[in-house]
Amino acid sequence: MRSDEMDRPRTFTEEARRAQIMRCAIEALAELGFSGSSLAEIARRAGVSKGVVSYYFAGKDELLGQVLFDVYARAGAAIAERIGHANDPAVVIRGYLEANLSFLAENLADIRAVVEIAANARSPDGSLRFAVPGEDPVLAHLQSLLQAGKDTGRFGEVDSRSMAVLIRGAIDTASGRLVGDPAFDLEAYTRQLVDVVDLALRPAT
Amino acid sequence: MRSDEMDRPRTFTEEARRAQIMRCAIEALAELGFSGSSLAEIARRAGVSKGVVSYYFAGKDELLGQVLFDVYARAGAAIAERIGHANDPAVVIRGYLEANLSFLAENLADIRAVVEIAANARSPDGSLRFAVPGEDPVLAHLQSLLQAGKDTGRFGEVDSRSMAVLIRGAIDTASGRLVGDPAFDLEAYTRQLVDVVDLALRPAT
Amino acid sequence: MRSDEMDRPRTFTEEARRAQIMRCAIEALAELGFSGSSLAEIARRAGVSKGVVSYYFAGKDELLGQVLFDVYARAGAAIAERIGHANDPAVVIRGYLEANLSFLAENLADIRAVVEIAANARSPDGSLRFAVPGEDPVLAHLQSLLQAGKDTGRFGEVDSRSMAVLIRGAIDTASGRLVGDPAFDLEAYTRQLVDVVDLALRPAT
Amino acid sequence: MRSDEMDRPRTFTEEARRAQIMRCAIEALAELGFSGSSLAEIARRAGVSKGVVSYYFAGKDELLGQVLFDVYARAGAAIAERIGHANDPAVVIRGYLEANLSFLAENLADIRAVVEIAANARSPDGSLRFAVPGEDPVLAHLQSLLQAGKDTGRFGEVDSRSMAVLIRGAIDTASGRLVGDPAFDLEAYTRQLVDVVDLALRPAT
DNA sequence: AATGAATGAGTATTCATTCAT
DNA sequence: GATGAATGAATACTCATTCAT
Known part of the structure; x- marks a missing residue:
């Protein structure tokens, strides 16, 4: 998207180039971290000149933002599909x-890239560029799932907010383990987390 | 510690300057992130010229490493003191x-700084500079506390490794909430986490 | 040669820029010496921004090494051409x-630059960066020319090693005279040196 | 010599300190070259603080100039003593x-230091700081020795200027060999040089 | 549609010098 | 006499961005 032609729909080849560049950006971010992922490095991995990146993206910010958006969208779709038509809140949470966790394992590079971007990309004033101003939508979504279980009496009297934070923390920490801890057993971890959450949400008898 | 005079004990004023610079580095890291925390920015906050930072620290690496070390030491001391003479593993875990969590809340900037350093500081070869090569000692410590409870029969048959990862994730995520989520209720979160862990570790009846 | 695209053959314009920058580096070295020849000074002389130098050379080392290599190659070629098809060792030496000496006079700045680089460029560990580890090839070459004359009986019983050192010293000192001593008469010096060497090498009667 | 008390005669301890610092400067220059010989390095070798060097010398320039002067003076004295009362010009030259050459070998570090200083110390305008504006006195002295031999008919019709340059080159190159060429045989070299010069100066028969 | 070329601000680090104590 | 402390300018190098071709 050249800056002098806005709002023009992107052609197929344009989209292909953007996707290719985004893929290379993800690889660079996952392997080299935020500061190692210069436009030069990304262009090198894509086998194109630096100018190309600037040609297809308004700037580094747009590229990173797009990566963030895409991975979020794919993760959201994967999760929605998995829990789509379940009715029992306990089954939904499970x-x-x-x-x-399986999306994490199967898209490790993407997740690592997203973490790098979200934690490091800054505006000139120093604030996190991709921090959503209000409520964290990921957290809010999980909280609503928990609240639904409480409202139907299927879950006990937990603090749905705190539980949402706790669960997200337990999920997010797994990507750090998956990379760099070869002994990490994701299956065991998933089972354990499911058990712990199940216990915690079970209504008092 | 000037680099041209090694092994000399540091004078009081030297230590004071070093502490001041480290404090400013922590503030910069907490507010502006790793990439925003240049030596120039740190010096600016300390009200001194750039050269002063290089005068008291052999390089940025030493400064950041010292911050990392100091905060870890203080956190470790705080935790050790809290659980020092407890015998019941359940009490220890609580x-x-x-x-x-209380250290987190009371030393938020320090924790944020440590996270920035640990996640971003890299060696010239691209590897994380402050990554411990083998086992994560923080994780190993927690795991040993859990294992002790299992060995004495005080805890049930949980996977101590997975539980350790889960708990660390739940703790580490709190710093992200404490900053940027004004509605976050640390007390409620602490209670919830204590309850969840207590439930999870309780032996089967 | 941009550092992000290796092994690619250099385009014509690239070579031109590199040559221009090397020329400016040589001038700076000849006029201001090693320590005065910063990349900023070289860029200033080339009429470009500092970044351009880094764009065409991987670093100062590559630039200086290339200057060294080029001048050596040109000097070697000039000398080889001059003595190429001579058979009589005395004619070869002459x-x-x-x-x-004529290469010296006609490429004074280049020689001065080479001397500055060879004598001052250092590796981070403090050792001379462009010192050849073993035998000095220039000296060895001259020594072999002298030895050839001895072996054929054309020269007398001189110590070929010592004579080589002596002759190189007499040659190298001329660049110092050529700059800074306006009264220095290169032609007379050449004649004198040729005579002295001729006398010294003449077999005993 | 503090700058606020000029022309005051130096005390004994002052001279001792100056001598000690100069000795350390010579060692640093010989081992690390000009650019490696920072005031910090010199002070470190002397076991004093950087300030001391600035206290006893008006600046780096004065220190280096003093080293230059001292070594020259000692070399001149050694040579004068050796040839002092000889009458035969051939004996004088020998x-x-x-x-x-023997002063060179016995004061290698000093000579190396002098070469580093003379070749590298620059004024802000880029000109060599310690270049004597007019005639090189060392060269002029040697030339006068040669001329004396010619005038008395003891030497042949050589160009005394060219011969002086040639001989100085042959001498100066030896320090480079002495360091870095472990196989260099100074005695053989001296003999060879004496022979060559003797031959060159011998009057035509 | 893509490239090569160039810029300029920014990075950590080094160093001679100054000065109060 | 001597030191520790501080400065500010200079160093090589990196990088996102721009632009003519």
């Missing part, structure tokens, strides 16, 4: 956990 | 959780 | 002396 | 060569 599906949520399993879907999250 | 103390561990509470000590971690 | 040609060697004349070729060296 | 003594000159032997005295120069």
Whole structure:
């Protein structure tokens, strides 16, 4: 998208180039971290000149933002599909956990890239560029799943907010383990997390 | 510590300057992130010229490494003191959780700085500079606390490794909430986490 | 040669820029010496921004190494051409002396630059960066020319090693005279040196 | 010598300190070259603080100039003593060569330091700081020795200027060989140089 | 549609010098 | 006499961005 032609729909080849560049950006971010992922490095991996990146993306910010958006969208779709038509809140939560952790394992580079971007990309004023101003939508979504279980009496009297934070923390930490801890057993971890959450949400007898 | 005079004990004023610079580095890291925390920015916050930072620290690496070391040491001391003389593993774990979360809340900038350093500081070869080569000692410590409870029959048959990862994730995520989520209720979160862990570790009846 | 695209053959314009920058580096080295020849100074002389130098050369080392290599190659070619098809060792030596001194006079700045680089460029560990580890090839070459004359009986019983050192010293000192001593008469010096060497090498009667 | 008390005669301890610092400067220059010989390095070798060097010398320039002067003076004295009362010009020249080369070998670090200083110390405008504006006194002295031999008919019709340059080159190159060429045989070299010069100066028969 | 070329601000680090104590 | 402390300018190098071709 050249800056002098806005709002023009992107052609197929344009989209292909953008996708290719984004893929290379993800690889660079996953392998070299945020500061190692210069436009030069990304262009090198894509086998194109630096100018190409600037040609297809308004700037580094747009590229990173697009990566962030895409991975989020794919993760959201994967999770939605997994829990889509379940009715029992306990089954929903179980599906949520399993879907999250398996997406993590199967898209490790993407997740690592997203973490790098979200934690490091900054505006000139120093603030995190991709911090959503209000409520964290990921957290809010999980919280609503938990609240639904409480409302139907299927879950006990937990603090749905705190539980949402706790669960997200337990999920997010897994990507750090998956890379760099070869002994990490994702299956065992998933089972354990599912058990712990199941226990925690079970209504008092 | 000037680099041209090694092994000399540091004078009081030297230590004071070093501490001041480290404090400013922590503030910069917490507010502006790793890439925003240039030596120039740190010097600016300390109200001194850039050269002063290089005068008291052999390089940026030493400064960041010292920050990392100091905060870790203080956190470790705080936690050790809290759980020092407890015998019941359940009490130990509860103390561990509470000590971690309260240290987090009371030293938020320090924790944020440590996270920035640990996640971003790289060696010239691209590897994380402060990654411990083998086992993560923090994780190993927590795992040993859990294992002790299992060995004495005080805890049930949980996977101590997975539980350790889960708990660390739940703790580490809190710093992200504490900054940027004004509605985050640390006390409620602590209670919830203590309850969840207590439930998870309780032996089967 | 941009550092992000290796092994690619250099285009014509690339070579031109590199040559221009090397020329400016040589001038700076000849006029201001090693320590005065910063990349900024070289860029200033080339009428480009500092970044351009880094764009065409991987670093200062590559630039200086290339200058060294180029001047050596040109000097070697000039000398080889001059003495190429001579058979009589005495004629070879005479040609060697004349070729060296005339190359010196006609490429004074280049020689001065090479001397500055060879004597001052250091590796981070403090050792001379461009010192050849073993035998000095220039000296060895001259020594072999002298030895050839001895072996054929054309020269007397001189110590070929010592004579080589002596002759190189007499040649190298001329660049210092050529700059800074306006009264220095290169032609007279060449004649004198040729005579002295001729006398010294003449077999005892 | 503090700058606020000029022309004051130096005390004994002052001279001792100056001598010590100069000795350390010579060692640093010989081992690390000009650019490696920072005031910090010199002070470190002397076991004093950087300030001390600035206290006893008006600046780096004065220190280096003093080193230059001292070594020259000692070399001149050594040579003068060796050839002092000889009458035969041939004996004088022989003594000159032997005295120069043996002083070189016995004061290698000093000579190396002098070469580093003379070749590298620059004024802000880029010109060599310690270049004597007019005639090189060392060269002029040697030339006068040669001329004396010619005038008395003891030497043949050589160009005394060219011969002086040639001989100085042959002498100066030896320090480069002495360091870095472990196989260099100074005695053989001295003999060879004496022979060559003797031959060159011998009057035509 | 893509490239090569160039810029300029920014990075950590080094160093001679100054000065109060 | 001597030191520790501080400065500010200079160093090589990196990088996102721009632009003519």
